[in-house]
Amino acid sequence: MRVGLHALGIGYGARPEVIRAVATAAETHGFARLWCGEHVVLVDTPASRYPYSADGRIAVPADADWLDPLLALSFAAAATRRIELATxxxxxxxxNPVVVAKQAATLDVLSAGRFSLGVGTGWSAEEFAALGVPFAGRGRRTExxxxxxxxxxxxxxxxxxxxFTRFDAIRVNPKPLRGGRLPVVVGGNSATALRRAVALADGWYGFNVPVAEIPAHIAVLADECARHGRTLDELTIAVAPGDGSPDHLREFATAGVxxxxxxxxxxxxxDGAATWVAELARTWIRLAG
Incomplete structure (x- = not known):
């Protein structure tokens, strides 16, 4: 089982010197992939419920620095040679999907084929409103x-x-190094997100999933694979457990993570960031291996 690290782009992790230190240390100590999330907009008192915490609130303060993930990962790509990268x-x-297609292909080329595009539908109606995009229908729009x-x-x-989009006889280059098979990972813990991961993508990213719920989510993925003529081993199943510890590593692997x-x-x-990554590696990668 591989071990990835989701630590870039927010707060101290938005500082260029810290990004460089985290990325190079993660590569040195054997992390498989660097993950970076996105919010274009946060508001002080959202009415929308955050789906990845029990109280419905996001832990990141609205005034925190939060980098654009494609730009942050491009910076990390330039500082590394082997470690994979994912939104x-x-x-x-x-x-705009035409712009994202070009940006994703650009990052894939610049990283020598190390990039995976993780996508989600979003949860904040306030964010969609600020961007002038309808909140309703966002699942269909994503697909x-x-x-x-x-x-x-x-x-x-x-x-x-x-x-939602149309274009005719346009050329958008460069192409990803793997062409149309640039890996796409669908994030989200709902049954709809799990179905979308199997029907449209190459993997699933479960964020802040309670350990006890991981086997049930993977069972849904297996059922959907059977419905779509796929096998579970065709998917990457990446999980950031909400309450896990190294003691659960065997449990994660047995479940299919x-x-x-x-x-x-x-x-x-x-220096502190590099030491922090080394300690995480000793805690997680050594035991996972």
């Missing part, structure tokens, strides 16, 4: 945008006509 997750329906992006990655010129993602906030200095 965890990019809120796809908030973006259509993925189809449009795969068209752009594989066809040249490319044409697409859908409910292929990548355990450690979530944390690095300290404010490069």
């Amino acid at each position: 965890g997750v990019l809120l796809l329906p908030e973006h 259509e945008y993925l189809a449009a992006m795969r068209t752009l990655w594989t066809e040249d010129p490319a044409s697409f006509a859908g409910e 292929t990548e355990l993602v450690v979530v944390g906030a690095p300290p404010p200095t490069p």
Whole structure:
């Protein structure tokens, strides 16, 4: 079982010297992948419920620095050579899919094929309103945008006509190094997100999932694979457990988790960040191995 690290882009993890230190230390100490999430907009008192905590509130303060994940991962790519990179997750329906297709392909090329695009539908109605995107229908929009992006990655010129986007005989380059099979991971813990991961993507990213619920989520993935003529081993199953410890590693592996993602906030200095990553590696990677 691989071990990834979700620690870039927020607070101290938004500082360039800390990003460089975390990325290089993670690569040195054997982490498989660096994850970076997204919010374009936060508000002080959201009415929308955050779905990944018991109290419905996001732990990140609204005034915290939160980097664009594609730009942050591009910076991390330049500081490393082997470690994989993933958005965890990019809120796809908030973006123009033609632009995201180009940005994702660019990052894949610049990282020599190390990038996976993790996408989600989003939960904050306030964020969608600020961006001028309808909150309703965001699931359909996400699915259509993925189809449009795969068209752009594989066809040249490319044409697409859908409910939310359309283009005719356009050229968008570069192409990802793996073409239309640039890995796409769907985030979200709902049954709909799990179904979408199997139907449209190459993997699932479960964030802040209680340990006791992980086997049930993976069982849903297995059932959906059977319905779509796929096998579970075709998917990457990355999970950031909400209440896990190294004592649960065997339990995660038995359930079918292929990548355990450690979530944390690095300290404010490069030396401190490097030491922090080394300690995480000793705690998680040694036991996972």
